[in-house]
Every structure is written in C-alpha cells, then in structure tokens.
Amino acid sequence: MGVGNVSERRNEAPQVGVTSVILALGPADDGERRRLWMPLVRRIREPYLGAWALPGGPLKAGRSLERSAYETLASTTDLHPKYLEQLYTFGDPERSRGGVPMVSICYWALVGQVDVASLETKHNVAWFADDALPELAFDHRRIVDYATWRLRHxxxxxxxxxxxxxxxxxxxxxxxxxxxxxxxxxxxxxxxxxxxxxxxxxxxxxxxxxxxxxxxxxxxxxxxxxxxxxxxxxxxxxxxxxxxxxxxxxxxxNVDAHMDADDAHMSALSALTTDTRV
Missing domain, CATH: 1.10.10.10 (Winged helix-like DNA-binding domain superfamily/Winged helix DNA-binding domain)
Structure with missing residues (x-):
C-alpha cells in the first residue's frame, strides 16, 4: 500500500517518537573556556537525507518514555548519564516537511567532563560543540536552543x-x-x-x-x-x-518533571541501532 499524497499524509495520525539532547562538558582547550558538546546523527533517509539530527527513534509498545530515551542514548554513545529529564514535547504540523506528522517527546541528559577527541564515530554519529553546530534537520535546532536555555537557567x-x-x-x-x-x-x-x-x-x-x-x-x-x-x-x-x-x-x-536515572534500566539495555526518523 502506498503512503498516499501530501494531503493524505498530513491527515494521518501523528507518529510519536523520543528525541534526546545529550550535553557533555568538553575539556579545556589551550587555555580557552570549556564548551558543551553533543552527539548528532547523520540521517540516512528522507526527509532531510544527509542532514544532521538529534538522536531519536519511535516510541515502541511495551517501553516507557524513559526507557525509550535511554535506548536512544545507548545507540548513540557509550556514555552512561545519570541525569535524565523530560524537556518538552514538540509537535508542530510542519516539522515533518510534508511527511507523516511527527510528535517528539524530548529528553535531555548531562554527563561530566568528556575527552571529545577520543570518542569514536559510529552509526553516522559525530560530536559537535554547542556553538559550532551544523544546520539541523526538522526543528532540532529549536530543540537544542531550548535545552541549552533550560540548562543555563x-x-x-x-x-x-x-x-x-x-x-x-x-x-x-x-x-x-x-x-x-x-x-x-x-x-x-x-x-x-x-x-x-x-x-x-x-x-x-x-x-x-x-x-x-x-x-x-x-x-x-x-x-x-x-x-x-x-x-x-x-x-x-x-x-x-x-x-x-x-x-x-x-x-x-512549568516543564519540571525531573526523574533520576535508574541503573537497572541501563543494565537491561542491549546494543541498539540508532533510528533517525524523528
């Protein structure tokens, strides 16, 4: 069965996914001030083929929102953040560029000092400083802006x-x-x-x-x-x-739903593949 024309796709029920912003403290660089870094994933399908995006994936049956967020973290980096908080929900009808409407429930995670230079690129993942980000797919720049604003406050x-x-x-x-x-x-x-x-x-x-x-x-x-x-x-x-x-x-x-990272959740996670649909 085909996916239908643009009008039909826009009238479909929205897909729901979980997107994560991972903020890590990079090391001091030649006396310069330290910076925040985050991993991004290069998209391998349309829309925004080849563009950089935040790690994320669809919400699957039988998984809590927090578990889904941890899975996106595990599929992107080997880091194990202890701080995870629900950030906001983004669902503008135009964010999918004419595709099936998508709602992203966003989380942010914090990790301490990271030697970004030693982090290996995998699954089309690369690390970027928060003040040197490439153009991002969807409304992901808006998500990053809100995450860093929230952290500053x-x-x-x-x-x-x-x-x-x-x-x-x-x-x-x-x-x-x-x-x-x-x-x-x-x-x-x-x-x-x-x-x-x-x-x-x-x-x-x-x-x-x-x-x-x-x-x-x-x-x-x-x-x-x-x-x-x-x-x-x-x-x-x-x-x-x-x-x-x-x-x-x-x-x-009023977005203030803090939850502590549960080590039991992390131990239950297996190797995962990053999904960049949302």
Missing amino acids: RLDMPQVVRELVGDEFTLRELHAVSEAIEGHSIDLANFRRRTLASGMIEETGARRRVGRQRPAALYRFRSDADGIAGDAGSVADAALPQGFGVSELSRFA
Missing part, C-alpha cells in the same frame, strides 16, 4: 550542576563549568565573590591541585542548597531563546 540547582562538576570541586572548576554553560567568559573574581556569598557551597577541608596552580580548597554543595536555590528566583525571570514567543514562556516554565 538551572545553574542555581545543585542536582543539575553536580552532574557536570562532580560532588567535590574547586571554585576554578565550578567557574569553568559556568562559563561552558553560559557560553561566554565570566570574570573569575566576581564569580568567586558571588558564589561564596550565595551560601550554597561549603569547604570540605581538603585541597586539590589543578594543573600548575597551587593546591586549591575543595568545596561541595550544602545539604540544604536545593532549598536555597529555590528561593533565589525563577526561570520565568529570564529571556527566552531567539525564536520562541512570549506566549510559550508559561508552558516552558
């Missing part, structure tokens, strides 16, 4: 930042992570002053040498830091990324 949430900087860190390491997330240089002296005054971190009593610097004090987030962060402000106070309408703000601000 989670900088005051320890459970998010901890995934990138670790449980214990120096102020210089925390500063480097903040620069990578914000996407620009941040004055170190002002950052130290604001961070120490926030009341969210405390010294561990230990010290660590970073590079050629003298040993620096190690810090950690206080046990009550999440409550302090919750009183500090709201995502609604920030500007949306370019291209997002103000009317979307209230919906974006």
Whole structure:
C-alpha cells in the first residue's frame, strides 16, 4: 500500500517518537573556556537525507518514555548519564516537511567532563560543540536552543550542576563549568565573590591541585542548597531563546518533571541501532 499524497499524509495520525539532547562538558582547550558538546546523527533517509539530527527513534509498545530515551542514548554513545529529564514535547504540523506528522517527546541528559577527541564515530554519529553546530534537520535546532536555555537557567540547582562538576570541586572548576554553560567568559573574581556569598557551597577541608596552580580548597554543595536555590528566583525571570514567543514562556516554565536515572534500566539495555526518523 502506498503512503498516499501530501494531503493524505498530513491527515494521518501523528507518529510519536523520543528525541534526546545529550550535553557533555568538553575539556579545556589551550587555555580557552570549556564548551558543551553533543552527539548528532547523520540521517540516512528522507526527509532531510544527509542532514544532521538529534538522536531519536519511535516510541515502541511495551517501553516507557524513559526507557525509550535511554535506548536512544545507548545507540548513540557509550556514555552512561545519570541525569535524565523530560524537556518538552514538540509537535508542530510542519516539522515533518510534508511527511507523516511527527510528535517528539524530548529528553535531555548531562554527563561530566568528556575527552571529545577520543570518542569514536559510529552509526553516522559525530560530536559537535554547542556553538559550532551544523544546520539541523526538522526543528532540532529549536530543540537544542531550548535545552541549552533550560540548562543555563538551572545553574542555581545543585542536582543539575553536580552532574557536570562532580560532588567535590574547586571554585576554578565550578567557574569553568559556568562559563561552558553560559557560553561566554565570566570574570573569575566576581564569580568567586558571588558564589561564596550565595551560601550554597561549603569547604570540605581538603585541597586539590589543578594543573600548575597551587593546591586549591575543595568545596561541595550544602545539604540544604536545593532549598536555597529555590528561593533565589525563577526561570520565568529570564529571556527566552531567539525564536520562541512570549506566549510559550508559561508552558516552558512549568516543564519540571525531573526523574533520576535508574541503573537497572541501563543494565537491561542491549546494543541498539540508532533510528533517525524523528
């Protein structure tokens, strides 16, 4: 049976898929600020044949949304992120370029420092810095913009930042992570002053040498830091990324369904093939 003409395809029930944005902290490069990196998949079918896209695949019977998201991660990279959160659902009728309508339930995952240069390309997968992305298929650039915007406005949430900087860190390491997330240089002296005054971190009593610097004090987030962060402000106070309408703000601000990665899910996953239909 044929797939029908454009009008018939547009009137079909939407396909539902899961798409993932994987954000990894890349290493410092010759004294430059650190950057966020993400894996993209080169499409092997129309629409957008040959274009780069976020990893994703159709939602299959018998699998939860979270399980499906983990499968897209496993099929793309050998990394095992412990932080996975539902991001948003994208379903504009025009996103499939005249094909069968597609709804993508998007997740984002965070991993700590990654030596991007050592990651092997597989299954048409390559890693790109978030400020040097190629043109993306569908509305995937819009998805990336929202994921990075959301991360930048989670900088005051320890459970998010901890995934990138670790449980214990120096102020210089925390500063480097903040620069990578914000996407620009941040004055170190002002950052130290604001961070120490926030009341969210405390010294561990230990010290660590970073590079050629003298040993620096190690810090950690206080046990009550999440409550302090919750009183500090709201995502609604920030500007949306370019291209997002103000009317979307209230919906974006309420997308807050955090879930912890379940190691049992990861151990149950087998080798998978990346599907780039959504």
